Amino acid sequence: MKDSDEPHPLSPARAPMKRQEPSVEQVEARRREREAEQLAWAERARAAQQPAREALELLLSxxxxxxxxxxxxxxxFVAAVAGYQHFDMYSLRSLDVELSDAMLACLDxxxxxxCPLMDLVPRGRARIDQVCVDWGFKAP
Known part of the structure; x- marks a missing residue:
């Protein structure tokens, strides 16, 4: 071990390092990155709505x-989306591919x-409530 007059790097005697402020260009570049990311998310959300609507309509019907x-x-599954029931995800494996794909589209x-998934179909809340009543599911 070498003796030194310098304090240990974690010692309070060492002056704290001054944080370097980002340049205007760095701040602007980060702002543009965040804006592009938000636009991509908005597009992804928009693209997910139509398949989810069609899928929920299929499952409700x-x-x-x-x-x-x-x-x-x-x-x-429909009751679970509305919060009335638990859905075991392993059930996806026992369904026809069309139905399990519809459930995955709903999840997306x-x-x-x-907006709430049930708002994507006409009378969605009322239809889901009626399905829950018809199948004997209790409201949470």
Whole structure:
């Protein structure tokens, strides 16, 4: 070990390093990056809405008109989106591809939501509430 007159780097005797302020160009570049990122997010959200609407319509229609196991899973998923029910994600593996893809499109719509998913379809809240009643799901 070498003896030195300099204090340890973490010692309070050492003067704190002065933070260098970013240049105007750096600040402006970061602002442009954030703006571009926000525009990309807005576009992604916009692009997710139509597939989510179509997917929710498919799932609601199935839950409203059928009483099969697939329809029950669709109803459970729709109820989960509204907060009425728990949905086991492993159920996706037991569904027809079209239905599991619809559920994933709904999840993408929830993820990038510009509005509640149920507002994307006509009478969405009322239809979901009725599906929950018809399938015996309780409100939270």
């Amino acid at each position: 199935l839950a409203e008109r059928s009483d099969t196991g697939q329809a029950r899973r669709a109803a459970t 719509g929830v993820r990038w939501a510009q």
